[in-house]
Amino acid sequence: MGAADWEFFVIGDQYFLAVANNAVFTTDQSQTTTMSVIYELNIRDQRFYEYQRIQTHGVNDIEYFSIGNQHFIIAANTKPPVGSREVTSVIYRWMGLEKFVRAHELSVGSCTDFDYVQINDEHFLAAANPRGTRSKFYKIVTY
Numbered sequence: 001m002g003a004a005d006w007e008f009f010v011i012g013d014q015y016f017l018a019v020a021n022n023a024v025f026t027t028d029q030s031q032t033t034t035m036s037v038i039y040e041l042n043i044r045d046q047r048f049y050e051y052q053r054i055q056t057h058g059v060n061d062i063e064y065f066s067i068g069n070q071h072f073i074i075a076a077n078t079k080p081p082v083g084s085r086e087v088t089s090v091i092y093r094w095m096g097l098e099k100f101v102r103a104h105e106l107s108v109g110s111c112t113d114f115d116y117v118q119i120n121d122e123h124f125l126a127a128a129n130p131r132g133t134r135s136k137f138y139k140i141v142t143y
């Protein structure tokens with residue numbers, strides 16, 4: 001496994017660590033469709049346990065952000081899923097007992113990094129796309 005990013009975040013009294021697994025290496029090839037893993041810290045045991053797996057494609061960054069009392073993560077994919085040519089990055093919304101649920105896909109192309117930016121009451125995701133001519137700013141609208 002090649003871990004590209006570790007993202008630590010807190011929701012209420014829960015502590016999470018998401019590991020972006022970029023690729024699985026076998027003897028003669030690498031596979032970019034992997035399961036990236038979100039771990040939750042058990043304070044009493046002083047260790048992280050697996051909380052949830054999300055399917056990712058050459059993921060390079062996982063970014064946590066919150067808007068009001070809603071919590072999100074976005075996985076920045078650099079490769080398309082098998083059988084597709086389109087690279088999308090996926091936003092997951094935290095739904096409590098249902099954990100992180102796929103909420104939205106951004107057709108940003110190969111994306112190496114997302115950063116969350118808040119400007120006054122507006123929320124943005126800055127997407128770094130090394131192959132495109134410019135990087136993009138997405139305005140986030142929540143309902």
Ligand SMILES: [Ca+2]
Nearest residue numbers: 005007062063
């Ligand atoms: Ca990150």
Ligand SMILES: [Ca+2]
Nearest residue numbers: 061063114115
């Ligand atoms: Ca980032």
